Amino acid sequence: MSEIAAxxxxxxxxTRSTSSIGQAFVMTARGLRLTSRKxxxxxxxxxxxxxxxxxxxxxxxxxxxxxxxxxxxxxxGVLLLCAGFGASTTAVSVSxxxxxxxxxxxxxxxxxxxxxxxGQVAASVxxxxxxxxxxxxxxxxxxxxxxxxxxxxxxxxxxxxxxILAMSWFSAAIGLLAKSAEAANGFTFFVMFLPxxxxxxxxxxxxxxxxxxxxxxxxxxxxxxxxxxxLLGTPVGDNAWIALLWCGGIILASLVLCAALYRRRxx
Amino acid sequence: xNQSWAIEASGLVKTYGEHKAVAGVDLRVATGSxxxxxxxxxxxxxxxxxxxxxxxxxxxxTASIDGFDIVREQREVRRxxxxxxxxxxxxxxxxxxxxxxxxxRLGGLSGVQxxxxxxxxxxxxxxxxxxxxxxxxxxxxxxxxxxxxSGLVGQPSIIFLDEPTTGLDPxxxxxxxxxxxxxxxxxxxVFLTTQYLEEADRLADRIAVIDRGHxxxxxxxxxxxxxxxxxRLDLTLSDALTFDEIxxxxxxxxxxxxxxxxxxxxxxxxxATQIRRLLDEIDPTGEAVRRFDVHTATxxxxxxxxxxxxxxxxxxxxxxxx
Numbered sequence: 289m290s291e292i293a294a295x296x297x298x299x300x301x302x303t304r305s306t307s308s309i310g311q312a313f314v315m316t317a318r319g320l321r322l323t324s325r326k327x328x329x330x331x332x333x334x335x336x337x338x339x340x341x342x343x344x345x346x347x348x349x350x351x352x353x354x355x356x357x358x359x360x361x362x363x364x365g366v367l368l369l370c371a372g373f374g375a376s377t378t379a380v381s382v383s384x385x386x387x388x389x390x391x392x393x394x395x396x397x398x399x400x401x402x403x404x405x406x407g408q409v410a411a412s413v414x415x416x417x418x419x420x421x422x423x424x425x426x427x428x429x430x431x432x433x434x435x436x437x438x439x440x441x442x443x444x445x446x447x448x449x450x451x452i453l454a455m456s457w458f459s460a461a462i463g464l465l466a467k468s469a470e471a472a473n474g475f476t477f478f479v480m481f482l483p484x485x486x487x488x489x490x491x492x493x494x495x496x497x498x499x500x501x502x503x504x505x506x507x508x509x510x511x512x513x514x515x516x517x518x519l520l521g522t523p524v525g526d527n528a529w530i531a532l533l534w535c536g537g538i539i540l541a542s543l544v545l546c547a548a549l550y551r552r553r554x555x
Numbered sequence: 556x557n558q559s560w561a562i563e564a565s566g567l568v569k570t571y572g573e574h575k576a577v578a579g580v581d582l583r584v585a586t587g588s589x590x591x592x593x594x595x596x597x598x599x600x601x602x603x604x605x606x607x608x609x610x611x612x613x614x615x616x617t618a619s620i621d622g623f624d625i626v627r628e629q630r631e632v633r634r635x636x637x638x639x640x641x642x643x644x645x646x647x648x649x650x651x652x653x654x655x656x657x658x659x660r661l662g663g664l665s666g667v668q669x670x671x672x673x674x675x676x677x678x679x680x681x682x683x684x685x686x687x688x689x690x691x692x693x694x695x696x697x698x699x700x701x702x703x704x705s706g707l708v709g710q711p712s713i714i715f716l717d718e719p720t721t722g723l724d725p726x727x728x729x730x731x732x733x734x735x736x737x738x739x740x741x742x743x744x745v746f747l748t749t750q751y752l753e754e755a756d757r758l759a760d761r762i763a764v765i766d767r768g769h770x771x772x773x774x775x776x777x778x779x780x781x782x783x784x785x786x787r788l789d790l791t792l793s794d795a796l797t798f799d800e801i802x803x804x805x806x807x808x809x810x811x812x813x814x815x816x817x818x819x820x821x822x823x824x825x826x827a828t829q830i831r832r833l834l835d836e837i838d839p840t841g842e843a844v845r846r847f848d849v850h851t852a853t854x855x856x857x858x859x860x861x862x863x864x865x866x867x868x869x870x871x872x873x874x875x876x877x
Contacts, residue, residue, distance in 0.1 A: 310660075314657060318649070396633055
């Protein structure tokens with residue numbers, strides 16, 4: 289076939305030395321495309337937090353005493369719940385990639401773990417920015433009135449973004465660890481329940497004392513408190529720093545875990 | 556001039572626990588040829604291909620692709636090969652064109668080059684009409700073609716095809732065969748695995764038969780078939796009495812006998828002259844033979860001749876525990 293001969297001369301023009309960064313961009317575009325076509329996942333990631341917020345505000349809100357309007361109290365928690373749940377679906381996508389045939393294609397193209405995972409994480413971040421904005425929109429509609437200046441908004445958004453990034457990388461590691469996509473899916477439920485045992489929905493001092501220790505020291509509490517303080521213009525204290533440390537720590541640990549697991553999984 | 560080998564393997568071993576999936580495979584494949592690795596399920600075909608394609612690391616032995624070692628020079632090897640596996644390695648939720656362009660970009664083509672390459676391949680594999688549809692909507696044959704096309708984006712010189720037609724309908728199989736034959740035109744080497752002797756026969760210059768992780772025979776299709784007497788004349792006899800009499804008379808010339816169905820099989824070259832002569836000899840009165848059938852050698856026959864047992868994965872299971 290003359291066509292084959294023609295395309296073979298093409299080989300000489302190609303350098304075939306794509307950088308990892310170039311590959312990561314291509315993989316990010318892939319991740320975004322796949323995400324935008326998984327309509328059911330997208331709808332779950334958006335509808336579920338909104339339903340939860342309406343439920344908390346209108347069903348439980350009347351019974352929960354927080355000292356402020358409950359909608360104002362609960363929005364940071366719902367945002368974290370939404371972001372955490374949305375990011376945790378990264379575990380499922382990573383697991384699907386790993387157990388489908390596509391990983392062999394990527395490996396024979398000499399693409400390392402970092403670009404493959406970066407694509408999924410970037411897609412997760414983009415997906416969650418969209419759903420976070422939507423949750424904010426609904427919150428405004430039902431009476432959420434924050435009292436933050438531009439800097440407060442910027443800092444709150446920054447922490448939220450870091451949290452999304454941290455949960456996405458952590459989920460990617462879980463996706464590598466899981467034996468199947470179904471197992472990875474179980475992880476999303478664990479992440480979804482984490483905010484319940486924090487100050488996200490109810491003040492910690494209303495919890496039994498054995499749970500208070502955990503609730504105070506798990507990452508969701510300082511992150512919630514930091515975002516709440518920044519949005520409402522109330523004192524944040526050390527919470528912002530602790531939140532940053534948690535997020536940074538989770539990202540670092542997850543990256544190390546991802547590198548080791550990817551190598552082992554594809555050996 | 557020295558023969559140039561696209562693929563050379565010597566003593567390749569891959570073990571899973573106690574089970575030797577590949578137990579010392581030796582192979583040599585000439586550049587520009589089609590080579591078929593023939594064997595039943597579980598014989599070690601896929602493992603061998605994955606070893607050669609650097610997706611698995613061997614536990615013993617060596618192999619090289621275009622002279623590059625599959626372990627030490629993995630990167631060089633990967634630049635020269637493509638592997639199309641049994642399971643389609645594409646994104647269901649991307650279109651055919653998007654998949655091809657993505658693979659082009661990942662392989663180092665610019666956006667424009669990748670688009671041009673995708674268009675070329677879609678035309679060549681008759682997928683232009685489906686280019687803008689998600690792969691999820693493709694038929695089995697279309698998926699295989701797209702999968703093969705995506706393996707060609709990087710212009711490999713050695714193409715591995717793991718059971719390229721398993722599960723395809725006869726028409727898609729014919730199309731795949733034509734595509735594979737066309738590939739070799741320009742010096743590309745094709746290494747394929749198959750369960751079908753017919754497929755190896757149609758496509759391959761040389762065939763190696765693999766069983767329980769060992770290559771048990773290799774040669775051209777004609778050489779292999781000579782070992783199993785290419786064809787067999789199967790005769791269904793009229794009654795049990797005749798059956799017993801003929802079995803006694805022909806003795807060791809009978810290669811197959813089935814008392815229940817009153818059937819015997821003897822070797823033949825398939826020519827009309829010989830079959831007429833055999834029928835006259837066995838059944839001079841024209842009353843003993845009810846039906847006859849000329850049976851062409853299948854993988855099962857090759858196997859039976861080479862290993863003394865039929866194909867079937869239960870045998871492989873047994874060896875796994877030895």
